[in-house]
Amino acid sequence: MEDRLVMDGLPAFGLEVGAFSSVDLVTAYFGRIADVSNLNAVTDPLHGIPILIKNNIASIENNNTAGSLALLGARTPRDAFVASRLRAAGAVILGKTGLSQWANFRSSNSSNGWSAHGGQVFGAYVQNQDPSGSSSGSGVSAALGLAAACLGTETDGSILSPAQRNGVVGIKPSVGLTSRDLVIPISEHQDTIGPMASDVKSAAYVLQAVAGQDPNDNYTSAIPNSIPTLPDYVAACNPDALSGARIGVPSNVLELFLDFDNSRQVEVTSFLSALSTIRRAGAEVVENTNFTELAAWANSSAETIVLRADFVTNLASYLSKLSFNPNNITSLADVSRFTKTVQPGPEEFPSRNTATWDAALDAQSGFGNTDPRFFPFLQENLFLGGEGGLLGALDRHDLDAIILPTSFAPGFAAIVGAPAVTVPLGFYPAGTPTVMNRRGNLVDTAEGVPYGISFLGRRFEEAKLIGFAFAFEQLTKVRGTVKPFVVPKTEIRRGV
Known part of the structure; x- marks a missing residue:
């Protein structure tokens, strides 16, 4: 006789009580990965405790490619800081997850989840579903229980969006809470690394493990309460956390996004219905906490210019740290040249263009983030997301958090490095x-595709947002009400 053990949530308790061994656990997760291999969610699996990390986060045993053949075979001198923190906490990296190539910072016409090194990741809930990007494989893996939890990275939406579209929890930390050391970058001003998991508490455990100061990323020196006195993110998972909280709803954001894309009306209607749940939990919902510079934000190119300039500078810095660089790739110009000339064409250029890079490398308009032209665009970002956006609304209305449909949320937190948590x-x-998606090859929305709600807050107030998200999750328990279209067959079992 065998007992079947639940896969959702972290399996640490089962290990502690001897219900199964680490070998049993790893074997089961490898089996689950094999069961759904057609989704291309996982690349480069290896033995260890079941945590999967995105394929732009260095682990010493694996390729770290950002999905590009230009970096296939390249090596880093050590693990990324967040990977080493996972190991120090008792986890061993199970493998790497597929992603949108270069974290969705290459093409204007590619598809979420596609990369030359890994192929097309497919979403968990609908056949040929767009998995969203760029942490596509991490979202799918978390949804299907291919690991206890996953790490993703976000510059603007790359944790929040694939988490919501695969019906899981994603925590996008403040820039500087988690080190970017040996993570293939886009932007030092917006990149952050965070967990994706089946539930809030599992994600909180992973955040607790990876957060902290790192001398190799000076942005982490901004953490107000450094180790060993970081907030207890797991203890923040309090079912009563919403009681007494002031939660803001920026109505003008809802109006703007619906004017732009009315197909999201289902998400807005569900979001507005959820306000009654939040009120029943004891929170005060403050409506019309509007972003005063929303129109300027909608018409601004500042974020795009900041990201391009950061990428030119930050990518070269990462490449200079490689201990082995088989293709001698040292700059964005080298990456672009490789992508356009490698044969027989696995990078799929020009079908998948390099428009983002072309703009960043333009002789007239392209520059790095040390150029004097850079600073005004960064200041514009900080104003539009600060006084004119998320942070201003929080302060003017004395709010604990802002809530939005996840589809509408990422950009407002991204440009000021603020945290956000999405829940189904x-x-x-x-x-x-x-x-269909813009390329016409994946299903963007359809019956059964998940969506989420996001809690956004001030920098380094992750514990507060995790508490709100956990309380909402416990009241609604949306996850599991609809099943993925494909489910792994392998389960953790023990003999009796």
Whole structure:
């Protein structure tokens, strides 16, 4: 006789009580990965405690490619700081997850989850589903229980969006809470590393393990309470956390996004219904906590210019740290040249273009982040996300958090390095028309596709947001009400 053990949530308790061994656990996770290999969610698996990390976070045993053949075979001198923190906490890296190539910072016409090194990741809930990006494989892996939890990275939406579209929790930490050391970058001003998991508490455990100061990333020196006195993110998972909280709803954001894309009305309707749940939990919902410079934000190119300039500078810095660089790639110009000339064409250029890089490398308009032209755009970002955006609304209305449908949320936190947590909110209902992605090869929305709600807050107030997200999760328990279209067959079992 064998007992079947639950896969959702961290399996640490089962290990502690001897219900199964680490070998049993790892074997089961490898089996689950094999069961759904057609989704291309996981690349380069290896033995260890079951945590999966995105394929732009260095682990010494693996390729770290950002999905590009230009970096296939390259090596780093050590683990990324966050990977070493996982190991120090008792985890061993199980493998790497597929991603949108270069963390979605290459093309204007590619598809989320595609990379030359890894292929196309597919979402968990609908056949040929767009998994969202760029932490696509991490979102799918968390949804299907291919590991206890996963790490993703976010510059603007790359944790929050694939987490919501695969029906899981994603924590996008403040820039500087988690080190970017030996993580292939886009932007030093916006990049951050965070967990994706089946539930809030599992994600909190992982955040606790990876957060902290690192001398190799000076942004982490901004952490107000450094180790060993970081907030207890796991203890923050309090079902009563919403009681007494002031939660703001920026109505003008909802209006702007619906004017731009009315197909998200299902998500907005569900979001507005969720306000009553938040009120019942004891929170005061403050409506019309609007972002005063929203129109300017919508028409601004500052974020795009900041990201391009950061990428030119930060990518070269990362490449200079490689201990082995087989293709002698030292700059964005080298990457672009490789991508356009490698044969027989696995990088799929020009079908998948390099428009983002072309703009960053333009002789007239392109520059790095040490150029004097850079600073005004950075200041514009900080104003639009600060006084004119998220941070201003929080302060003017004395709020503990802002809530938004996750589809609308990422950019406001991204440009000021603020944290956000997404939790499952619902699924597109029966009869939803199928809408394809911009490339026409993946299902963007359809019946059964998940969506989420995000809690956004001030820098380094992750514990507060985790508490709100946990309380909401416990009241709604959306995850599991709709099943993925493919489910692994392998379960953790023990003999009796």
